[in-house]
Amino acid sequence: MTKKIRAVQFGVGPIGASIARLMRQKAMIEIVGAIDKDPAKVGRDLGEVVGAPDAPWRVVISAKSQPALEKSVDIVVHSTSSYLTSVMDQLKECLAAGCCIVSTCEELAYPWKKHPELSKQLDAAAKEEGVALLGTGVNPGFVMDKLVLTLSAVSQRVDWASAVRIVDASKRRLPLQKKIGAGMTPEEFRAQVAAGVIKHHGLPESIAMLADGLGFAVDDISETIDPVMAEEDVKTEFLQVMRGQVAGVHQIARGTMGGKEKIFMELKMYVGAKSPSDTIELKGEPSLSLVIPGGTHGDVATAAVVVNAIPAILAAPAGLRSGRDLPFSFFPPTANT
Amino acid sequence: MTKKIRAVQFGVGPIGASIARLMRQKAMIEIVGAIDKDPAKVGRDLGEVVGAPDAPWRVVISAKSQPALEKSVDIVVHSTSSYLTSVMDQLKECLAAGCCIVSTCEELAYPWKKHPELSKQLDAAAKEEGVALLGTGVNPGFVMDKLVLTLSAVSQRVDWASAVRIVDASKRRLPLQKKIGAGMTPEEFRAQVAAGVIKHHGLPESIAMLADGLGFAVDDISETIDPVMAEEDVKTEFLQVMRGQVAGVHQIARGTMGGKEKIFMELKMYVGAKSPSDTIELKGEPSLSLVIPGGTHGDVATAAVVVNAIPAILAAPAGLRSGRDLPFSFFPPTANT
Numbered sequence: 312m313t314k315k316i317r318a319v320q321f322g323v324g325p326i327g328a329s330i331a332r333l334m335r336q337k338a339m340i341e342i343v344g345a346i347d348k349d350p351a352k353v354g355r356d357l358g359e360v361v362g363a364p365d366a367p368w369r370v371v372i373s374a375k376s377q378p379a380l381e382k383s384v385d386i387v388v389h390s391t392s393s394y395l396t397s398v399m400d401q402l403k404e405c406l407a408a409g410c411c412i413v414s415t416c417e418e419l420a421y422p423w424k425k426h427p428e429l430s431k432q433l434d435a436a437a438k439e440e441g442v443a444l445l446g447t448g449v450n451p452g453f454v455m456d457k458l459v460l461t462l463s464a465v466s467q468r469v470d471w472a473s474a475v476r477i478v479d480a481s482k483r484r485l486p487l488q489k490k491i492g493a494g495m496t497p498e499e500f501r502a503q504v505a506a507g508v509i510k511h512h513g514l515p516e517s518i519a520m521l522a523d524g525l526g527f528a529v530d531d532i533s534e535t536i537d538p539v540m541a542e543e544d545v546k547t548e549f550l551q552v553m554r555g556q557v558a559g560v561h562q563i564a565r566g567t568m569g570g571k572e573k574i575f576m577e578l579k580m581y582v583g584a585k586s587p588s589d590t591i592e593l594k595g596e597p598s599l600s601l602v603i604p605g606g607t608h609g610d611v612a613t614a615a616v617v618v619n620a621i622p623a624i625l626a627a628p629a630g631l632r633s634g635r636d637l638p639f640s641f642f643p644p645t646a647n648t
Numbered sequence: 649m650t651k652k653i654r655a656v657q658f659g660v661g662p663i664g665a666s667i668a669r670l671m672r673q674k675a676m677i678e679i680v681g682a683i684d685k686d687p688a689k690v691g692r693d694l695g696e697v698v699g700a701p702d703a704p705w706r707v708v709i710s711a712k713s714q715p716a717l718e719k720s721v722d723i724v725v726h727s728t729s730s731y732l733t734s735v736m737d738q739l740k741e742c743l744a745a746g747c748c749i750v751s752t753c754e755e756l757a758y759p760w761k762k763h764p765e766l767s768k769q770l771d772a773a774a775k776e777e778g779v780a781l782l783g784t785g786v787n788p789g790f791v792m793d794k795l796v797l798t799l800s801a802v803s804q805r806v807d808w809a810s811a812v813r814i815v816d817a818s819k820r821r822l823p824l825q826k827k828i829g830a831g832m833t834p835e836e837f838r839a840q841v842a843a844g845v846i847k848h849h850g851l852p853e854s855i856a857m858l859a860d861g862l863g864f865a866v867d868d869i870s871e872t873i874d875p876v877m878a879e880e881d882v883k884t885e886f887l888q889v890m891r892g893q894v895a896g897v898h899q900i901a902r903g904t905m906g907g908k909e910k911i912f913m914e915l916k917m918y919v920g921a922k923s924p925s926d927t928i929e930l931k932g933e934p935s936l937s938l939v940i941p942g943g944t945h946g947d948v949a950t951a952a953v954v955v956n957a958i959p960a961i962l963a964a965p966a967g968l969r970s971g972r973d974l975p976f977s978f979f980p981p982t983a984n985t
Binding site: 333336449453454457458460461462463464465466467468469524525526596597599600601602603604605607608611612614615616618619620634635636637638639640641643644645 | 786790795797803804944957971
């Protein structure tokens with residue numbers, strides 16, 4: 312029998328919990344540790360904290376990374392923050408312990424443009440230990456970048472690329488509904504945007520990945536955040552949004568080259584969205600479009616992308632990697648051919 | 649400046665010509681040779697034979713591989729036959745000369761199931777020379793396998809997969825319109841199927857790739873070929889099909905596990921197809937679909953996939969590879985970051 316992949320879950324929030332439950336379904340993975348600083352979770356069994364029906368798993372959540380990383384860990388699945396600066400120490404600790412990493416940190420999905428210096432540090436640290444790390448998820452990481460690049464494999468020429476994602480937040484978690492400003496007044500929304508609370512991270516990372524992958528010398532990436540206003544009353548499991556209140560967030564990002572738009576990204580996440588979908592368009596030879604009707608569910612898909620990426624990052628050359636470098640596929644639950 | 653990729657075009661039929669023209673657009677590629685046994689092409693300039701506006705290219709087509717392969721070749725782009733047994737000697741010659749290969753040979757797209765012994769030989773020969781080879785194209789190679797696996801990266805569980813491709817052959821080459829039986833009587837069509845003339849190759853290869861990638865222990869792959877009958881008169885640039893004649897081909901392939909269908913593939917290529925499209929469906933958690941409205945154009949896309957795969961196969965570990973192992977993306981025309 313093939314040796315199992317020894318995994319540690321770093322960060323046991325809603326996404327981390329979903330990742331842990333999914334890892335548990337893979338015969339090839341053994342979860343050997345978990346890390347979370349939340350005092351309400353420290354010392355408890357990971358299976359119980361993530362609400363697994365087969366708990367306990369006999370995996371104790373530790374506050375610090377040290378005990379967990381001492382167990383000949385192959386891969387750390389990391390899910391603690393959107394900001395690369397906030398997680399540098401965590402990532403470096405894992406690399407220093409000789410572990411590969413897959414992280415949901417949005418800024419790690421393609422960090423070379425926004426954080427060139429930190430990218431160099433991570434690449435060097437990973438190479439020194441002979442391991443690889445990757446930031447990924449559904450967005451950034453898949454629908455607005457990796458899937459676009461994959462589609463571009465049938466292009467003889469690409470002049471312009473776009474990715475538009477419309478998410479109905481009605482069926483999502485309460486924290487997400489709050490994070491997009493659902494139920495706020497426009498003024499509250501603007502204040503929360505200014506405070507940096509309302510913002511989906513990752514569009515500039517997706518644009519940077521596409522720019523490099525498609526060979527566009529993009530010299531400017533701009534981003535706007537506006538509210539989507541509710542046109543009718545919407546009631547979700549958790550909250551009610553009245554007509555005229557904010558239903559969610561509308562973000563647009565553009566990558567331009569000498570003032571000319573080369574990459575367009577639009578993300579609308581709001582309660583009551585009528586036609587959720589992911590749509591990719593490439594103009595060139597040939598011009599092409601691709602639609603995922605209904606769209607990919609953010610939480611389910613992020614856990615999936617992260618866990619499915621484990622075999623690819625373990626097989627990757629040492630260093631800081633991105634979705635651009637790796638084949639993406641499903642990770643079968645049973646041992647594979 | 650980075651060293652250019654030295655390429656040889658092996659096979660200068662319609663697809664090979666399209667590949668050569670596309671390679672010529674890539675600043676990173678220098679075409680240093682071409683091989684074709686057709687006496688009408690041997691000794692002529694490749695650029696002239698492929699109808700390039702900037703001909704002559706000062707690349708002479710040779711009948712045998714030897715002179716072309718002696719020029720420190722990095723990559724051979726191979727496009728001569730659908731059958732692996734027919735091209736084994738050609739592939740081995742290229743590998744022995746230390747060249748990587750990307751081939752349009754349909755049976756090479758995922759050869760392990762149908763040709764396990766030949767696959768072993770190619771893998772061993774490639775590893776001995778430290779080079780890699782890949783069979784790819786739009787189908788097999790992309791829309792019915794690689795793109796399905798890429799989509800499966802957002803799946804937590806996959807129970808069943810399907811790929812349906814509907815191609816309007818009206819705007820395709822005459823040889824293709826003939827190859828699908830357009831204008832024949834049903835009897836002529838059946839006779840041509842029995843003679844092995846009418847058949848799109850690659851569905852079993854796509855099923856085998858999906859089976860391994862999705863972890864389905866598929867124990868049987870079956871395939872049917874039937875005519876699509878014209879429901880009205882159709883006139884193309886090259887021929888006319890009357891109502892009641894054959895408009896094209898309808899192939900279905902299934903991968904089953906203990907009698908249960910796990911993978912379904914349907915290909916309809918006929919003149920006058922009303923809604924050409926590529927559609928992928930995954931049942932599982934979550935269930936997902938993906939549509940390319942209009943579909944990917946076979947000839948344009950095959951040349952694109954093959955040329956775009958060159959950087960990935962040059963960077964791949966030595967051996968026999970498939971689309972499963974490699975990241976697929978666009979190959980920018982100018983030197984890339």
